[in-house]
Amino acid sequence: MEKRRRSQLYFKLFWTYTAIALVIVSVLTIYFMYLSKRSVLRQNQEEREHISANAAEYIRETEERVDYLYQDLYRSSSELEDLLSYFTLDPEEYQQWSLDRYSASSALVYKGIYNFITEAFEAYQELEKVELIGYNDLRMTECYPDKIFYPGKSGKGKINAFRDGTYGEEGKLVYVREIRNPNTMAQEGCMVFTFEGKAVFEKIRRNSEYTGLFVNFQGQQPVFEENLQADTKYDSVKKETVGEYEVCTLLNQKAASRLSVSAFFTILGVGVLVMILGILLIAHDVGRFTARVDTILDTMNQVATGDLQARVDIRNRKDELDMLADHFNNMCEKLNLYINKSYLAEIEKKNAQMQALQSQINPHFLYNTLEAIRMKAICNGDREVGKMLYSMVTLFRSQLKETDIITLGQELDYCKQYLELFEYRYKGIFRSEVSCEPELLSVPIIKFVLQPVVENYFIHGIDRGREDNCVRIWAERNQGSLTLFVRDNGCGMTEAEIAEKNRLLRENPKDKDKKTSIGLSNVNRRIKAVYGEEYGISIEAAKPQGLLVKVTIKIEDKIEEMEVHEESHACGR
Template structure:
């Protein structure tokens, strides 16, 4: 008869769960991608606003500097009169005025307009050039930061730009301050204070994604980080209230005096998510999918094993084995109901057969008893797990923790390979000691010391559990509260696991005899059979030069040293 398995159901459920999982992960990735787009949009808009505020702040700062210098000029009669004569007198008359003033005033240092401008350059680093223009003579005197001055006549283009207020030159923008004679309040000329426009480039570079445009009322460009649009077109769109549509961007605009500031962020770039972030979302999605697939596979494999147990039980019944029983009290679902009914069916069927074939069944019982001894010991572990879950459900978490520690230890003994990692061995030892913490609460302290780089060292399993058990049977001082057991790992030419305690210890003669037995690998008595067993296993696997050595601990107690040399390059997974 053909034996059927649960593989077909497993594949069907696996495909359905995989499709659902992919849809969930895809929805999660879309959600995170949308969230990141909104976050970057909000962040970029904030940067755009801060860039506009920084540009406005610079314009306000330069405007204030121009105002301060204009006010300071009127605070000094010598410097103001020097500026007025510079604007109205010819070169010879101006020099004669300076000499006469210096002689009549009998001062050590003559402070004229050049000194005033020099002090201004030193006080304000953003100030790059100053011009004096005489309305009467039409002469422009240009002063630079290096202390030099140049004279020239204002041409027609200069006068036209001056009348229109178009005070912009290459890499420089100006503020105009008229100079009046305080005696008759007549305007003699003007002072043009020029500031660096390269500062706007620094501001724009700091907020890299947004664009910045600065221009004056006359429509002359002071700074434009993009350069794609004409200022006249921008002004026209601004006047029509369609600037945002014209630029295809989010826009913020302000005006400071005669200067306009526009910061804008193209909508196609505003919410763009960087490639590394997209890659991260993709990797997280794939990782989640892989983790979900692993969980689904694990869950369905468990389901498949339970179905296979039911099918195997049915097959055995068909073959005449009525002693088969299927665990039915672990999950409380429909499969457990089927298992319960199946077990009851087997019991009822067995009772019915007993009535008719008692003699044959007696012989069968003997065979069943033999088979019963071969039941997989995993049942005990599974039963412990079921009892633990029942205890937790009933609110008895302490019993649950005890059963968990016992189950971990029992599972390691049943399922783990003969060679495990040092991390696993320390984990099982910790769980084993937790059982004694429930037995002796508050009477001892557990210390585990192992550098992280040693955790993957391979070692045969259950080399520490007998040593720990020996301490709790013979070493712990029941009337004291300061007991401790420390497990530390050292490595030089060999690996040394040191189990140290402050317990009862051993007498010197007994300790010497015990070390002789361990060295020669024989037992005179059955005392400490677990320690001798570990010593024999270490010597058998790693060589006769390795094993266990005991020594007295200074201050009382015992130190048990396990020595071995792991075969790291070709460590077997099981023996």
């Protein structure tokens, strides 16, 4: 029954992941086919844009060339004068006029209209024909490259076509420019320029399978039409007008987005290959997964039968099964330790309770012993030692009996007693001053915030070689805060040391060294824990020498509120 369940887990996971992989690969295959079709369509659209731009650019270039020739003719007075004479004179009169004009000139080459046209054919290879038509007698001359001219033809048909707007020719680009006499502004005739169109447009559209190109004249006469199928519906048409010509490019987007057979089977083959590899990988991973699950189940069965030494082999893959195996092993170890050591743990608990009680008795014993020594010193007449012991006994009493929250007056009294001890020790070379306004004596504060600061002075700041060592303590109120000042004239600190110490006090790092917990950092942490991060201790250099330590706390309205803060801080410690 157990084996059948495990095989069911394997096949359930295998077919579930296989179905998911099949759906993902199918969706990706369809998506890649869609992207490929979009890419093919975009390429064909770009090719259509390229064809349209090239066709329009060729028409624009031919028109610009005609305009340049037309303007160049007017810049050449000799050739323009010859053309006007050609239009207004009879052929015999024009022949005689041109001979007389050539004889009178010193030029080797006669600068007439025929020479102008010959140079135009040489400059522009696409220019096929130029026609000259005079309005006076409708006489027309056809000019071709290689200095081939056919004069004496009738231009009546051309003139009628010009008036009707039907002078376009299939496969050609035709432009008409009228010639005016610059003196009288009378229209004397026209020049008709014919450029090659079909061969150029075929070359432009040559490699496009899906783009149709259509060029017409004035929207009526077709000039070029290629790759347009009557039974095909073109759903994308782009039109561009250049002068008197209109360029139309047509695209069947459905056909233009069709994938090639090779591309289709390539994407399909890759999808099938990925699916096969995915199934093999799923079978391998699911087999490894179910094998690890079987190992965990076997170990659980061993523990269930009473073998608490059984452990699951962890393979360091750091996945959920390894975490489960690790927790299971830890559970077995803790269960075994609990069973073996529950009695010893109870004994150790009682020993710890006894040690806690003993640690409370030790300070009381020291306090009582000091009190007995003080009384003995008084009985022996040594009152100075008695006063010193009294100050020390008072400090011990305040540490043992009073709460953590006291008034500022009490804190200053403890500090005075502590300073008196050192005045006895350094008699004649040390003195102290403690002052405070009466209205501030009742302000509640946490106890022992000044004694560590003063102690720090006696450790690091006092100069035993001098006789004017002094510590001055006073308090000032500033709105909602109270600042206690401790100023000395001792050895002091360098500016770098002061800056570093202030940085540590601001950042308030947790000091893991228990020996330093009674110093400035401990007081600073207690103040910040009770009053907030904006309060604490800061250090400045005193003038002319020594240090000025500022202890800033918040003024609380009620002692009960501070006791709550201090209790929370004590729990945190």
